[in-house]
Amino acid sequence: MSMGEVFLVGTGPGDPDLLTLRALRCMQAADVVLYDNLVSEPIRALLPEGIERIYVGKERANHTMRQQSINALMVELAQKGRRVLRLKGGDPFVFGRGGEEIETLAEHGVPFQVVPGITAALGVAAYCGIPLTHRDYAQSVTFVTGHLQDGSMDLDWIALARPRQTVVIYMGLLGLPVLCEQLIAHGRSAQTPAAVIQQGTQPTQRVVTATLATLAQRVQTEGLKPPTLIIVGEVVLLHDKLRWFQPSMEDDSASLM
Incomplete structure (x- = not known):
């Protein structure tokens, strides 16, 4: 039996229009797909009819399949000659564990391709409408993951609290109060603008803006739920001026301060 192949494909943040052409070609060429919770329904609707679908979850604290089991399943399917499509939200190499997955494939001699996503x-x-860098506000941007460990966030707070930068936090909603408190405690102004975006790029997108001092309470009042992204920095001030995307639902954005 000839060896199959694995396509590790990033699908972006949810809007199917943001898929790359290469991603779409890989989706059409595969005969079995393993997909995460963050792969949106409109993107899944583009999969070929008849393709075998395996949901592997990856929601916080609710993993349908452990990472090691996902890795092993990809190897098993490829060794059976299958063309395996591994779909991930966003980009596989940005907090997506894509490196771990292809390490396993490489160790077992499984051919693979990696397709980056937005x-x-x-x-x-x-x-x-929030530019991550802007000459008037931020000369650098930092991406961090907000997963909690032992009840605290293990982040470089001193570096994150430096001025004139934008900080983007993935998977940080649960720890938002800690995040805001620690940034203020390490020198970031309590009046620093910040935003939480739920289901960004999708028709259900919601944006709540506030300051570090008030963001956690505003988000709780608005009832935001994962998946979310947190953006901290003066660039958030541009949201009201530069917002162009109009979700189909009623606009739930909250104004700054």
Whole structure:
């Protein structure tokens, strides 16, 4: 039996129009797909009829399949000659564990291709009218993951609290109060603008803006739920002026301060 192949494909933050042509070609060429919770329904609708679909979850604290099991399943399917499509939200190499997955494939001699996707920070910020860098506000941008460990966030708070930069936090909604408190405690002004975006780039996109001092309470009041992205920095001030994407639902954006 000849060896199959694995296509590790990033699908972007949710809007199917943001898929690359290469991603779409790989989707059409595969005969079995393993997909995450963050792969939106409109993107899944583009999969070929008859393709075998395997949901592998990856929601926080609710993993349908453990990472090691996903890795092993890809190897098993490829060794059976299958063309395996591994779909991930965003970009596979930005907090997507894509490196771990292809390490396993390489160790077992499984051929693979990697198709980058628009990572959530870029796509969501663009759809919110929040430029991540701007000569008047921010000369650098930092991406971090907000997963909690042992009840605290293990982040370089001193570096993140430096001025004139934008900080983008993935998977940080649960720890938002800690995030805001620690940034203020390490020198970032309590009046620093910040935003939380739910389901960015999709028709259900919601944006809540506030300051570090008030953001956690505003988000709780608005009832935002994952998936979300957090953006901290003066560039958030441009949201009201530069917002261009109009979700189909009623606009739930909250005004700054």
